[in-house]
Amino acid sequence: MTALxxxxxxxxxxxxxxxxxxxxxxxxxxxxxxxxxxxPFFVMQALCFALLACAFxxxxxxxGLLSFGHAMFMGTAGYCSAHxxxxxxxxxxxxxLVGIAAAFGLSLITGYISIRRQGIYFSMITLALSQLLYxxxxxxxxxxxxxxxxxxxxxxxxxxxxxxxxxxxxxVVLVGFLAGFLLIYRIINSPFGEVLKSIRENxxxxxxxxxxxxxxxFLAFVLSGTLAGFAGALKVFVAQNASLTDVxxxxxxxxxxxxxxxxxxxxxxxxxxxxxxxxxxxxxAGFGQWVTVIQGSIFVICVLTFRRGVVGEVAHYFRRSL
Amino acid sequence: MQALYAQLLVGLINGSFxxxxxxxxxxxxxxxxxxxxxxxxxxxxxxxxAYFLLNLGGINYWWALLLAPIIVGIFGMILERTMLQWLTxxxxxxxxxxxxxxxxxxxxxxxxxxxxxxxxxxIPDQLKGGMNLGFMFLPVYRGWxxxxxxxxxxxTWFLIEKTRLGAYLRAATENPTLVRAFGINVPRMxxxxxxxxxxxxxxxxxxxxxxxxxxxxxxxxxxxxxxAVVVIGGMGSIMGSIITGFALGVIEGLTKYxxxxxxxxxxxxxxxxxxxxxxTGLTGRAA
Numbered sequence: 001m002t003a004l005x006x007x008x009x010x011x012x013x014x015x016x017x018x019x020x021x022x023x024x025x026x027x028x029x030x031x032x033x034x035x036x037x038x039x040p041f042f043v044m045q046a047l048c049f050a051l052l053a054c055a056f057x058x059x060x061x062x063x064g065l066l067s068f069g070h071a072m073f074m075g076t077a078g079y080c081s082a083h084x085x086x087x088x089x090x091x092x093x094x095x096x097l098v099g100i101a102a103a104f105g106l107s108l109i110t111g112y113i114s115i116r117r118q119g120i121y122f123s124m125i126t127l128a129l130s131q132l133l134y135x136x137x138x139x140x141x142x143x144x145x146x147x148x149x150x151x152x153x154x155x156x157x158x159x160x161x162x163x164x165x166x167x168x169x170x171x172v173v174l175v176g177f178l179a180g181f182l183l184i185y186r187i188i189n190s191p192f193g194e195v196l197k198s199i200r201e202n203x204x205x206x207x208x209x210x211x212x213x214x215x216x217x218f219l220a221f222v223l224s225g226t227l228a229g230f231a232g233a234l235k236v237f238v239a240q241n242a243s244l245t246d247v248x249x250x251x252x253x254x255x256x257x258x259x260x261x262x263x264x265x266x267x268x269x270x271x272x273x274x275x276x277x278x279x280x281x282x283x284x285a286g287f288g289q290w291v292t293v294i295q296g297s298i299f300v301i302c303v304l305t306f307r308r309g310v311v312g313e314v315a316h317y318f319r320r321s322l
Numbered sequence: 323m324q325a326l327y328a329q330l331l332v333g334l335i336n337g338s339f340x341x342x343x344x345x346x347x348x349x350x351x352x353x354x355x356x357x358x359x360x361x362x363x364x365x366x367x368x369x370x371x372a373y374f375l376l377n378l379g380g381i382n383y384w385w386a387l388l389l390a391p392i393i394v395g396i397f398g399m400i401l402e403r404t405m406l407q408w409l410t411x412x413x414x415x416x417x418x419x420x421x422x423x424x425x426x427x428x429x430x431x432x433x434x435x436x437x438x439x440x441x442x443x444x445i446p447d448q449l450k451g452g453m454n455l456g457f458m459f460l461p462v463y464r465g466w467x468x469x470x471x472x473x474x475x476x477x478t479w480f481l482i483e484k485t486r487l488g489a490y491l492r493a494a495t496e497n498p499t500l501v502r503a504f505g506i507n508v509p510r511m512x513x514x515x516x517x518x519x520x521x522x523x524x525x526x527x528x529x530x531x532x533x534x535x536x537x538x539x540x541x542x543x544x545x546x547x548x549x550a551v552v553v554i555g556g557m558g559s560i561m562g563s564i565i566t567g568f569a570l571g572v573i574e575g576l577t578k579y580x581x582x583x584x585x586x587x588x589x590x591x592x593x594x595x596x597x598x599x600x601x602t603g604l605t606g607r608a609a
Contacts, residue, residue, distance in 0.1 A: 066415045113594055116601035120357045120414055121553060125597065128550040132590035139583060249546060253422060260419065292430030299423025303416050304408055 015321045019185075022268060022322060030174055040170045041238070046278040047177040048235040053258040053270030054184050055227035061265030062188055063220040064200035065115075068123040069130025070228055070255050072110070075247030076133065077103040077229030082149040082242035083142055092157040096233040103229020104222065106133075111221035115214060127249055134247045148243030152236055163237055176234050180227055185267060187223060196220055200265075257295060260302045263309025268322050272310050326579050327458040333575020334568065335464055335533065338471035339526050341567025343548045344555065345475055346522035348563045349482070352495050353515040356406060356417035361548070362541025363428040364520050367394050368527025369536045370432065373443055383446040383532075390528045391521035398520030402513050425542070432538035440535025467529050474525065475564045478518075482560055491515060550593045556603025566604065 033043050056070045081099030084090045090098065114125040137143045144150075154163035163169045187193050199206045199213045206213050236242055245251060254277065262273025277295075284291050302309065308316055315322040343361060350358045358364075371393050372386035381389065401424060409416050449463040482488035494501040494508050502508045527541070534540060555566030570589055578585040596604060 060415075064413075066418065068418075113597055116597060117553075120418055121603075123415070123418060124357065124549040124553050125593070127546060128553060128590050128593055131546045131550075132587050132594075135586040135590075138586075253426075256419065256422075289430050289433040292433065293427050296423045296426025296428075296430060299419055299426065300405065303420040303423065304405060307416070 050274035069126035071251035072130035073228035074232030077232035099233030107225025263312030337571020362545030368524025394524035395521035562605030
């Protein structure tokens with residue numbers, strides 16, 4: 001198996017410092033959004049997708065596993081959070097927890113089934129499982145089929161943060177995103193993350209060193225799915241609805257595209273990719289179906305000429321890991 | 323009882339499409355090591371080419387059965403020459419991503435020009451009407467689809483498993499370098515194989531045009547079921563794809579009769595069950 005990424009540089013204090021600087025710049029830029037003229041709804045949406053793409057990248061970029069059904073975690077968490085908020089009238093923080101718990105449970109089951117096969121079979125199984133869920137959600141009463149769950153109350157987080165105020169909601173989403181991002185960063189740079197990378201590079205060798213690679217991959221799958229669920233639960237507050245589009249396989253394809261554009265196996269790539277794709281959808285909405293064609297072309301161009309992605313190319317040019 | 327037979331027939335017909343599509347996927351996977359995500363889009367193209375031939379060129383169904391697979395097959399070979407061949411030696415995830423992009427482009431272009439609604443394609447005169455079999459009424463065209471696709475499947479199996487050309491193909495899958503040393507043009511063979519697999523998808527498209535309407539997304543949803551079929555069958559053998567395809571179509575038809583709510587999901591549920599018992603699929607080789 002050829003390497004998916006160019007990330008062969010050792011983890012040195014200098015690399016660590018670079019990444020911390022970039023992270024600080026990113027956090028500052030994002031924190032200053034409400035003071036600029038940028039439409040906060042757009043940034044919030046992009047942040048949710050960025051977190052989803054980062055979670056997805058944890059699996060493919062560091063574990064070498066291409067999940068083609070990652071939207072199912074976002075969609076499931078979205079539906080469960082929305083239901084908890086609207087029908088059970090739970091406060092926001094508990095609503096988010098319900099969503100995360102649902103995604104955790106789902107990733108345990110789907111991970112157990114899919115991790116037994118490798119390569120493209122793994123991708124196809126995750127894709128089929130997400131389509132199975134799509135049909136279930138289409139028919140299940142609590143999701144309201146094609147209508148989705150709408151008009152979700154935003155409520156007061158911890159009883160004090162009024163999420164119906166755009167600025168408050170923005171900072172809550174931002175803190176959620178940064179927390180998720182740091183957690184993923186921590187996972188990648190832990191001993192667990194190192195083993196994961198070694199599995200990506202050469203699984204037989206990792207096995208011969210005595211690692212139970214299936215268990216590592218399973219854990220990575222569950223972590224990734226649960227974090228994707230966190231993104232889905234946050235998105236409920238931004239969009240104020242949960243619908244079938246979030247579970248459909250074309251959404252999973254979009255997540256793959258975001259990560260690919262930004263750079264597989266780079267830490268900041270999925271964030272850049274998510275912002276690029278969401279901005280594209282926002283500004284190209286007038287082109288109708290041509291957006292699909294443009295997305296498809298980006299896929300083709302990235303795979304043929306630009307496999308490192310935006311961040312991957314930059315990092316390669318400066319010989320840094322980002 | 324009538325309804326049961328009718329659903330069985332629908333199941334057999336869907337099964338023929340599953341078989342033709344998963345067969346094409348297996349042929350392509352064997353030679354190129356690529357899961358052809360564009361397969362559904364090429365199936366859709368086959369139906370559209372038949373539609374154009376009829377409405378723009380006045381060329382009838384019978385010629386479309388021959389011409390559409392050739393035209394789409396040539397399109398496929400161009401794709402292989404211009405794009406897919408550059409992925410040789412890379413992680414096969416890239417093949418999946420590239421063909422996914424191609425599928426988006428093809429579907430998007432067709433959606434732009436034809437919207438999402440379907441267009442009818444008339445059943446050819448010779449295959450109109452039906453037969454009363456005593457226990458059920460069999461529309462001739464539907465019977466034709468099942469028999470014709472069975473014949474095509476077996477012919478493909480024969481071509482690959484029993485002929486000299488097929489032997490070269492299988493040898494090149496095992497060891498391309500060695501086969502090349504015998505003076506066989508392996509890249510050209512790969513291109514032709516991709517054309518053959520794509521042609522099978524287009525043929526299924528033409529067959530389906532008079533039954534289902536011709537619409538841009540007709541392949542997009544079907545292909546995921548076919549992937550599930552492939553996972554269940556294991557893509558280990560050509561015969562495995564054919565048998566699994568037909569069998570799952572029938573099972574789906576039976577579910578539609580006995581418990582319609584599950585008819586959309588039964589193939590996926592079966593996939594989960596098979597994987598729990600036998601992670602390599604029914605006839606599978608290790609991935």
